[in-house]
Amino acid sequence: xxxxxxxxxxxxxxxxxxxxxxxxxxxxxxxxxxxxxxxxxxxxxxxxxxxxxxxxxxxxxxxxxxxxxxxxxxxxxxxxxxxxxxxxxxxxxxxxxxxxxxxxxxxxxxxxxxxxxxxxxxxxxxxxxxxxxxxxxxxxxxxxxxxxxxxxx
Numbered sequence: 336x337x338x339x340x341x342x343x344x345x346x347x348x349x350x351x352x353x354x355x356x357x358x359x360x361x362x363x364x365x366x367x368x369x370x371x372x373x374x375x376x377x378x379x380x381x382x383x384x385x386x387x388x389x390x391x392x393x394x395x396x397x398x399x400x401x402x403x404x405x406x407x408x409x410x411x412x413x414x415x416x417x418x419x420x421x422x423x424x425x426x427x428x429x430x431x432x433x434x435x436x437x438x439x440x441x442x443x444x445x446x447x448x449x450x451x452x453x454x455x456x457x458x459x460x461x462x463x464x465x466x467x468x469x470x471x472x473x474x475x476x477x478x479x480x481x482x483x484x485x486x487x488x
Contacts, residue, residue, distance in 0.1 A: 372476035375410060377403035378444050379482065381467050385440035386483030393487050397454045398467055399431045399439060401447035409473035412452035417464040425452040427472050459487040
């Protein structure tokens, strides 16, 4: 099976040990040999940090998704620093804070449902572009749906 993401092979090597843990049913690990994560019904967009944002605090609270129908508790963010062979799974989605962190992006669809995938204390590497993927935490799938990138301060 041909892979189109340059981080897949190094990621598979780097988390070889955690692939064994993934077989134990731990939803916070995934096996990169598995199929891509299934997309939820409806549309999903990255709201915060806004795609293309710069100067995002290194100790950010989390990622906010906007969706047309709301994400189930089985979804969360997977963040990957540019040039890295591995990323970090954030927590499962929960209601977004009110007001939303600023600046955030308004999605291109009506009546968005905002939900946050909290960082759980993750500190971002300084001055680094970060890719945000949507991940199905209830499976050991490979997150492949890039929703946007931002740059840490």
